Amino acid sequence: MADFISGFWNLYVAGLIAFGLLFCLVVLITNMTSQGGGEPKLQGHVWDENLREYNNPLPRWWLYLFWGTVIFAFLYLYLYPGFGTWRSGSAQSGLRGEYAKEVKLASEEYGPIFNKYLGTDLAALSADPEAVATGKRLFLTYCSQCHGSAAKGAKGKDYGFPDLSDSDWLYGGDPATIKASIEDGRGGVMTPFGGTLNSEQIRDVANYVRSIAGLNADAARAARGRDVFASNCTVCHGPEGKGARSMGEAFAALGAPDLTDGIWLYSESEDAIIDGVTRGRNAGPGSVINAMPAWKDYLGDAKVHILAAYVHSLNNKK
Ligand code: HEC
């Protein structure tokens, strides 16, 4: 799993550190100049009538200490993580090595607890209380930051973490699709329309979207928005706005939500819809990045299997 959803923060952190270290080096090197022998020069200024100051170089011991800290910083950044997401050290040395050793020990000790479920079919596993309880603990550790501790999700103008307990799915709620969502991650792409539609058209289509969801909308705008929708949005959201999955399983991977069901991934306010249509979603710089990380490599097959059973279990009890 990547440490940051957007690559920008990696560059930001690494840039700040590089700048800080370079700055220290420049300060040190420009202060290295020795006196060049002879009488030390006086600074120009005078205080309290006769108090003057020599322009002496920094004391050597102090300067060496300073050099020491800079060299330490380079060594530290080589051995331990700190420079953005750059993988420090080698797989055996430093923190990475220690971490790898601990992971190995832990998987030898705890691996069997998770591995014993791998052979069980997901639908059966989601009815096994012990597996579901294990899945819930895993969920609280790895998933609750975004989806909430009760898996109810969270929504706003710039983020949409889906409710995983409401039997309404972007990609699909059968066990295999849930598992695929967790393994490989998801990031539904919506084209930004800021460049192709003008602001009136976008406001019209936003009102149309609100009208098909049963929310109050400006009737004249909604009527005009219907045509904008038909020519720009139906490829992904379907001819009636019922979402990609309504067009058949072949379209499910698009992840475009049903806009008519009253369940919102993001905020349903007119402004939020206008903003989303203008900027797009997961469509590169300027658009809203709202992605589900891939967990296959980080958690391994056994834990993903249990998590899929847990998420499935949230939806099959009535
Ligand atoms: C960084 C935030 C984040 C974390 C952590 C996260 N998710 Fe997600 N998840 C999302 C987002 C955002 C989506 C919707 C992706 C999209 O819209 O394309 C999503 C979608 C999903 C879906 C698909 C839902 C559907 O309607 O088809 C499942 C299943 C899921 N997550 C399960 C999990 C599990 C299990 C974990 C823990 C291992 C987890 N998520 C951790 C952000 C997150």
Ligand code: HEC
């Ligand atoms: C390329 C496919 C695609 C096209 C074209 C597209 N959308 Fe989307 N739309 C998506 C996806 C995928 C999402 C979910 C984004 C996410 O997962 O974060 C979405 C999300 C939305 C949402 C948020 C729904 C919610 O539940 O919060 C609205 C509203 C929306 N689209 C309206 C439109 C309108 C209006 C148009 C046409 C002007 C349009 N879309 C065109 C794929 C598309």
